[in-house]
Amino acid sequence: DAGVTQSPTHLIKTRGQHVTLRCSPISGHKSVSWYQQVLGQGPQFIFQYYEKEERGRGNFPDRFSARQFPNYSSELNVNALLLGDSALYLCASSYGQEAYEQYFGPGTRLTVT
Amino acid sequence: AQKVTQAQTEISVVEKEDVTLDCVYETRDTTYYLFWYKQPPSGELVFLIRRNSFDEQNEISGRYSWNFQKSTSSFNFTITASQVVDSAVYFCALSDYNNDMRFGAGTRLTVKP
Numbered sequence: 001d002a003g004v005t006q007s008p009t010h011l012i013k014t015r016g017q018h019v020t021l022r023c024s025p026i027s028g029h030k031s032v033s034w035y036q037q038v039l040g041q042g043p044q045f046i047f048q049y050y051e052k053e054e055r056g057r058g059n060f061p062d063r064f065s066a067r068q069f070p071n072y073s074s075e076l077n078v079n080a081l082l083l084g085d086s087a088l089y090l091c092a093s094s095y096g097q098e099a100y101e102q103y104f105g106p107g108t109r110l111t112v113t
Numbered sequence: 114a115q116k117v118t119q120a121q122t123e124i125s126v127v128e129k130e131d132v133t134l135d136c137v138y139e140t141r142d143t144t145y146y147l148f149w150y151k152q153p154p155s156g157e158l159v160f161l162i163r164r165n166s167f168d169e170q171n172e173i174s175g176r177y178s179w180n181f182q183k184s185t186s187s188f189n190f191t192i193t194a195s196q197v198v199d200s201a202v203y204f205c206a207l208s209d210y211n212n213d214m215r216f217g218a219g220t221r222l223t224v225k226p
Contacts, residue, residue, distance in 0.1 A: 098210060
């Protein structure tokens with residue numbers, strides 16, 4: 001079975017632009033979570049979606065938004081990009097809403113110049 | 114507030130040495146989950162173990178073992194007879210019931226041949 005997939009792998013954007021990152025969970029998984037990992041730090045929780053509804057939100061500004069589609073795939077959107085948004089964005093999927101073992105995707109490396 | 118502290122930023126050992134990675138956590142919840150993840154240079158987070166707050170039994174899986182002690186709020190990870198392939202960044206994480214997962218800053222382990 002395919003694991004969690006994310007696209008694109010790498011992305012370079014300019015300050016002020018908008019970006020959309022995509023994630024496909026493991027087949028049968030209904031929960032998708034997004035994390036931001038700045039170089040040299042641990043991942044930070046951004047959002048969790050379960051059954052297409054937001055079930056958790058970390059301490060990120062409103063420039064960050066996400067949604068989950070009927071097929072449980074998800075998009076993370078970031079508006080008005082700042083240099084500090086440069087990071088590895090990780091998507092994780094799990095079967096249920098609770099803290100079951102999450103399986104992480106390979107991430108999208110976003111560079112803002 | 115939940116917090117995870119990994120005091121060891123970097124550890125370097127010679128192959129076949131045993132090594133222990135420390136993790137101390139803070140939470141006010143009575144129900145919580147503790148995790149260890151491995152992040153090799155490829156960047157993808159690999160799930161190693163999950164423990165819930167009601168299960169203090171230590172666990173051994175091959176060369177890996179984990180020591181969970183609620184009295185000291187610690188969840189330490191030991192690799193026995195380390196190998197070069199164990200070189201990676203290891204993250205300890207804490208999650209509440211809503212899947213808001215907090216990661217430590219990580220410990221970079223280098224195993225030299």
